[in-house]
Amino acid sequence: MAKLTKHHMIGLDVPINSAEPLTMHVDMNSCFATMEQQANPLLRGRPVGVAAYAAPYGCVIAPSIEAKKYGVKTGMRVWEAQKVCPDIVIIQSHPPLYRDAHMKFRRIFESYSDKVSPKSIDEAVIDFAGTERIRTKSLVDIGYEIKHRVHDEIGEWVRVNVGISTNRFLAKTAAGLHKPDGLDVITKDNLLDTYAGMDLLDISGINTRYGARLNSEGIFTPLQFFDAPVMKLKKQVFKSIVGYYWYLKLRGWEIEDHDSERQSIGHDYTLQDRTNNPLLLRKFMMKLSEKTGRRLRRNKFFAEGIHVWVLYTDHDFWHQGMRVGTRLYTTQDIFAYAMKVFELRQKDKPIAKMGVTVYDLVPYEPEQLGLFDGVKGDINALSRAVDAVNDKYGDMVIGSALLMNMDSFILDRVAFGSVRDMQDLYSDE
Numbered sequence: 001m002a003k004l005t006k007h008h009m010i011g012l013d014v015p016i017n018s019a020e021p022l023t024m025h026v027d028m029n030s031c032f033a034t035m036e037q038q039a040n041p042l043l044r045g046r047p048v049g050v051a052a053y054a055a056p057y058g059c060v061i062a063p064s065i066e067a068k069k070y071g072v073k074t075g076m077r078v079w080e081a082q083k084v085c086p087d088i089v090i091i092q093s094h095p096p097l098y099r100d101a102h103m104k105f106r107r108i109f110e111s112y113s114d115k116v117s118p119k120s121i122d123e124a125v126i127d128f129a130g131t132e133r134i135r136t137k138s139l140v141d142i143g144y145e146i147k148h149r150v151h152d153e154i155g156e157w158v159r160v161n162v163g164i165s166t167n168r169f170l171a172k173t174a175a176g177l178h179k180p181d182g183l184d185v186i187t188k189d190n191l192l193d194t195y196a197g198m199d200l201l202d203i204s205g206i207n208t209r210y211g212a213r214l215n216s217e218g219i220f221t222p223l224q225f226f227d228a229p230v231m232k233l234k235k236q237v238f239k240s241i242v243g244y245y246w247y248l249k250l251r252g253w254e255i256e257d258h259d260s261e262r263q264s265i266g267h268d269y270t271l272q273d274r275t276n277n278p279l280l281l282r283k284f285m286m287k288l289s290e291k292t293g294r295r296l297r298r299n300k301f302f303a304e305g306i307h308v309w310v311l312y313t314d315h316d317f318w319h320q321g322m323r324v325g326t327r328l329y330t331t332q333d334i335f336a337y338a339m340k341v342f343e344l345r346q347k348d349k350p351i352a353k354m355g356v357t358v359y360d361l362v363p364y365e366p367e368q369l370g371l372f373d374g375v376k377g378d379i380n381a382l383s384r385a386v387d388a389v390n391d392k393y394g395d396m397v398i399g400s401a402l403l404m405n406m407d408s409f410i411l412d413r414v415a416f417g418s419v420r421d422m423q424d425l426y427s428d429e
Contacts, residue, residue, distance in 0.1 A: 014230070016188040017166040017252030024126040024143060025163040025171035026109065028101075028150075029180040031122030032062035035101050036091050038155035047072065047088045049081050053272055054092045056082075061093065065180050104154050108146060123175075125168050139164050143183045166252040172204050191252065195222035213237050226250050265299065266307075266357030267291035274313045274350040281351065285342055288356040289335035296334075296358060302327035303358030306334065308341040311353040318345050321359075328358055 028034060032050040037043045047067035051058040056079040063072040063081070070085035081088055102121045109116045115127035128139060137145075143162040150160050163174030165186040173194070174184040186194055201211050203222055217237050219225050225246075233243030245255050267288050275281065296303060306328065307321035320341050328334050338356050 014248060014251055014253070016191055018188045019166050019252075021165045021171075021185060021187055022128040022139065023165055023168055023171045023254070024128065024139060025119075025123065025168065025175040026105070026126065026146060027123040027161045027163075027172070027175045028105075028158065029122075029161065030062055030064050030068070031101065032093060032098055033064035033067070033091075034158055035097050035155075036094070037064065038157040039094075039097060041157075043089060043091075044157055047085050049076075049078070049088050049090050050093050051078050051090055052093060052270060054078065054090050055272075058090075058092075059270075060090075063088075101154060101158075105150070108149050108153060112142060112146070119172075123172075125171065140183065140185060147181075147183065167249060167254040168256050169204065169249040170252050173198075176202075176204070186252075188252070192223065192226070195226055198222045200225065210238075264307075264357050264359040264361065265292060265295045265301065265303070266355060267295070268309075268353060268355030270353045271351060274352050276347060276350045278347075281342075281354075282339070284354060285338055285356070286331075286335055288354065289338050290331045292356050292358055293329075293331035293334050296361075297329065297364075300364040301361040302329050302364055303334075304328070304360040304362060305358065306337045306341060307357045307359060308338055308345075309355050309357075310342075310345055310351050312346075312349045313352045314349065316346075316349070320344050323360065327362065329364075334358060 033048045036048055036050060037046075043064075045066060046064075047070055048064040049060040049067055049072060050062040051060050053059075056077065058078045060072065060076045060078060060081050061074060063074065063076075067081070067085055067088055070088070072081045072085050072088060076084070078090055081090070098121055102118075105122075105124065106116065106118065109124055109126050113126050113128055113131045115129075117125045117127075119125060128142075143164060147160060147162065150158055159181040161175040161179055161181065162183040163171045163176070163186070164184070165171040165174050170186045170191070174186045175182070177184045177194070200206060200214060200219070200221060201208070203225070206214070214220070214225060214237055217228075217232065219228055219237070228237070228247075230244060230247040233247050234241065235243070237243055238246065248255055269284060269288060271284065304325075304327060305321060305323045307319065309317070309319035311317055322337070322341055324337050326333075328337065334356070
């Protein structure tokens with residue numbers, strides 16, 4: 001990749017990046033719904049909505065391409081989607097199906113480069129810089145080859161968008177130009193024409209709040225955004241270094257080529273049946289603690305703080321955190337401190353959603369145990385052994401007796417926007 005000079009790095013006269021485009025963004029539209037259609041041919045061509053719960057108050061987390069044409073959007077309640085599209089088929093999500101698709105995507109991508117960054121369950125960035133593949137064929141040819149392999153190895157109903165450019169931002173932009181089955185390249189030669197054909201809110205990362213900020217400074221189009229002076233973006237629009245980062249991204253320079261350091265690990269859960277039943281809530285808290293603990297251990301951390309939050313059915317939000325004065329590692333320890341915090345909540349209102357997060361992470365290192373400290377080491381080792389069994393044979397093959405007979409209450413979930421969760425799936429491969 002071409003380098004920015006020191007003169008450029010202070011934000012003066014940064015040109016469009018003219019380097020060879022070697023960054024590819026691959027994205028599958030409507031991943032959950034498409035995989036349901038792939039698994040069940042009777043759903044193909046029909047409007048489908050995948051929901052966390054099929055009940056009217058459930059949330060549509062993935063409308064199919066056909067459903068989107070009727071105006072069904074991610075985040076709609078099931079009843080709203082049915083009102084917009086009476087023929088929509090609502091399906092409760094099947095996480096193992098989507099995880100399997102993600103793993104197959106990943107294996108295809110890693111056969112081309114060892115620098116693959118999953119962005120969510122259905123999209124990833126592939127860095128081809130320094131790979132042997134580009135010595136024998138163009139990146140466009142590789143993009144079409146990936147499309148054919150997805151069709152052959154994952155399913156004939158599965159289509160992906162491919163975008164190629166000089167940085168992640170423009171590669172993602174290119175992948176969104178001709179959905180649901182496009183392949184586009186953005187270079188210095190067509191960058192401005194690309195911006196001319198877009199609306200401001202089409203730009204990935206510009207939401208309505210940022211859009212309002214830009215509008216207030218006279219910026220209403222992507223081209224005006226591109227032409228804005230760096231100091232205006234930094235001092236007036238974003239009022240931070242973020243403005244400078246946007247100035248660089250819009251010109252094709254990479255600013256996201258490193259993964260941020262992990263600050264916390266957690267899990268949340270939407271209750272299928274809203275409740276304030278203490279026994280049921282205790283069971284949910286154990287499940288949250290188990291999920292959080294497994295991620296903590298898989299990523300090789302201790303934690304020194306814990307945070308619990310609750311969303312009530314009346315939309316009131318309660319949260320409380322505490323530093324615990326010890327190093328959390330086992331599920332049992334996380335559960336004990338989580339319950340201590342959880343008991344501080346208002347108890348007379350039913351809960352719709354709840355979550356547990358551990359923070360102040362400390363890298364795990366084998367502890368130097370004293371002569372009489374063997375029990376502590378044994379418990380930590382036991383936790384890792386239980387994790388290994390559950391990873392191999394299925395979630396909660398070994399687990400707390402508190403969670404017995406809870407299958408009808410605690411349903412499997414997958415966060416389609418979470419990179420961390422998907423990385424956890426294959427960290428031990």
